Every structure is written in C-alpha cells, then in structure tokens.
Amino acid sequence: MKLFNNVKKQATGFLDQYKQRDPASYAAAQQAVGGLLILDGFIGIDNPFAGKKRAGIFGTLGMMVFGLIFMLSPHFINSMTGMDKMTAQTSAQVTSVGAPRTSTDSDGNTSTTCNFTAKYSVDGKEYQSPSSSSSSGSCQLTAGQTVEINYNPANPSQWMSDRQTWTIILSIFFYVGLFILLSGIVTFTIRFVSIIFGWKILRSGRALAKTLPAGPDLGAMVSAIKNDFTKSLFGFNSPSATAPIIESIVAPVPVAPVVSPAPQPVEPATPVAPVPPVAPQSQEDKPLQ
Incomplete structure (x- = not known):
C-alpha cells in the first residue's frame, strides 16, 4: 500500500x-x-x-493470468515429457550422434543442435534408444563416449541426458x-x-x-x-x-468602471444693475447756511 x-x-x-x-x-x-x-x-x-x-x-x-501461465508451465512440460518421473540415474554409452540441425530465429541468430543414441543397462536388461530432445552440447559427443543419463524406473526405456538443466530452467x-x-x-x-x-x-x-x-x-x-x-x-x-x-484559464472578473458624477449646470448669476456714479457737487450747489 x-x-x-x-x-x-x-x-x-x-x-x-x-x-x-x-x-x-x-x-x-x-x-x-x-x-x-x-x-x-x-x-x-x-x-x-x-x-x-x-x-x-x-x-x-x-x-x-500471465504469471499463472508461467507458474504452471513446468507442470505441463513435466506431464508431456515425463521428466519428473526420470529420477533414476545411470551411465550410458553413446552409440551414434545425429546430423547437426541449424535453425535461425527472428533476429537472424543461428543455432545448431544434435541428438544422439545411447545404450545402457538397467537390472541386467540392455536398452538403446535416441534421445527425446536435442541440444548444442550433444554435437560435441562422439561414439563410444560415456555420459550420465536419467531414466524412469517404472519404464527404463524413457531417458534424458539434460534433466538437471531443464529442472533449473523450469524452476x-x-x-x-x-x-x-x-x-x-x-x-x-x-x-x-x-x-x-x-x-x-x-x-x-x-x-x-x-x-x-x-x-x-x-x-x-x-x-x-x-x-x-x-x-x-x-x-x-x-x-x-x-x-x-x-x-x-479563468476569465477575469470584469470590474465596474468608476463613473464620475455628471457636472451640475451652474445657474447664471442675476445681473446687478450698475450704480450710476455720483457727480461731485459744485460750490453753487452747496446748501446755504
């Protein structure tokens, strides 16, 4: 969490x-x-x-689901090949090595594999059969060479030489x-x-x-x-x-403009009649005392 x-x-x-x-x-x-x-x-x-x-x-x-497929794939492979039953081990002699087979993957890389035929004895009975799988290491084998193999005790004719490698891969x-x-x-x-x-x-x-x-x-x-x-x-x-x-992203909030008050009309002042000048009095106009 x-x-x-x-x-x-x-x-x-x-x-x-x-x-x-x-x-x-x-x-x-x-x-x-x-x-x-x-x-x-x-x-x-x-x-x-x-x-x-x-x-x-x-x-x-x-x-x-993908994880479950990966987890269950070893079980299916073991069931199809019987590898999980090949628990017994013995020495076998290589009698022949098959012709090399070359394959190319999607990236253009090539690989060469071979299978071989082995002869071995279990409880005094001799068995000889080709390997059920091929590998690049088998191409290095030669006839008469001794190898270790695993076989099925219940059916000794079933055997494989690379069980340990496959066990690691499946694990x-x-x-x-x-x-x-x-x-x-x-x-x-x-x-x-x-x-x-x-x-x-x-x-x-x-x-x-x-x-x-x-x-x-x-x-x-x-x-x-x-x-x-x-x-x-x-x-x-x-x-x-x-x-x-x-x-x-937010539109600005419009601000109301400040409106100044309209000017009030000024009433014209009432005209004042001019005062006539006072004429100076002459000596003749002075009152008699």
Whole structure:
C-alpha cells in the first residue's frame, strides 16, 4: 500500500494548492483529480513524457493470468515429457550422434543442435534408444563416449541426458511467474483503492460545484488541471509546473468602471444693475447756511 500512499499524497498535495484559492478552483481541481484517478485505476493513463501507459486494473488481471501461465508451465512440460518421473540415474554409452540441425530465429541468430543414441543397462536388461530432445552440447559427443543419463524406473526405456538443466530452467519459469503474479495482485489492489479514492474526490468536487453561483467555465478549468496533474502524477514536472494554472484559464472578473458624477449646470448669476456714479457737487450747489 506504500505505492498508493504515494499517489494519495501527490493528489492531496496537488489539491491543497487549489483549496487555498477560491471554491470554483477547488471544485474544478477535485473533479479533474478524481476523474483521472478513476481512469488510471481502470485502464491506466498515458505517460506524457515516455509515451507508455500505466497498467490499469484490467491490465493487472492480464499480468496475473500471465504469471499463472508461467507458474504452471513446468507442470505441463513435466506431464508431456515425463521428466519428473526420470529420477533414476545411470551411465550410458553413446552409440551414434545425429546430423547437426541449424535453425535461425527472428533476429537472424543461428543455432545448431544434435541428438544422439545411447545404450545402457538397467537390472541386467540392455536398452538403446535416441534421445527425446536435442541440444548444442550433444554435437560435441562422439561414439563410444560415456555420459550420465536419467531414466524412469517404472519404464527404463524413457531417458534424458539434460534433466538437471531443464529442472533449473523450469524452476526459473516458476519463480518468474510467481513474481509476475504477486506484482499483479499488488498492482490490482492499488488500482482498486485508487478508483475508490478518486470516486470520493470526484463526488466531493461535484457537490461543491453545485453550490457555486454562476461563474467561470469549470469544464475548461477541469481540462487544464487534468493535464497538469498528469505531469505531477508521473513526477516529471518541476515545482513551477505544479503551481496553480487557474490564472491562465479563468476569465477575469470584469470590474465596474468608476463613473464620475455628471457636472451640475451652474445657474447664471442675476445681473446687478450698475450704480450710476455720483457727480461731485459744485460750490453753487452747496446748501446755504
């Protein structure tokens, strides 16, 4: 569960950036993160840097089936060849070596193998038969050479010379399959818990969005935040890339212009009649005393 805790920590830390802003940003971030966690849990999301897809819950089922095939393949091979019954060991003499057979794989690499015929005795009875499998090492054998073989005590005519090598190979198959199976189980658990966690976040974001008044387009915000969280989830982004990007996607709230009051008309002043100048009085006009 440590891997899920890392994803949960990433998601929670990413959401905290938007929680400190406004409710609309936080609601959009919750829907974006929750939706991505659900998508990642079911089918996996593409790595924007490496172009590879993470295994979703359905991919982990394929891993588990693949692991089981690897684990069971030794059982099927043993059943078809009877190798698990060839427990007895004895010395045999090479009587002849078959002609070399060369094969080429898809990469153009060639390999040469041979089989050989061996003669041996079990409980006083002599057996002689060709090997059931061929190998490159058999080409180095020569007639008359002594080799160690394994045979089936219940049916001594069944024998093989490279049982130990095949036992090691089949053991590797089993443990590789076991590793793949356990990895699939762990990844399946992580994806399952991730889906539940993402669903809770998504529901919370939708519930918060319903309480918001009409405002910016949350759909555009969710799409942009998804891209940012995807980079954060794969851990390839710098701190600046994880910073909130709402500033670039939210339309600015229009600010009402400040309207100055219209100038009031000034009533013209009432004209004042000019005062006629007073003429100076002459001596004649002075009153008699």
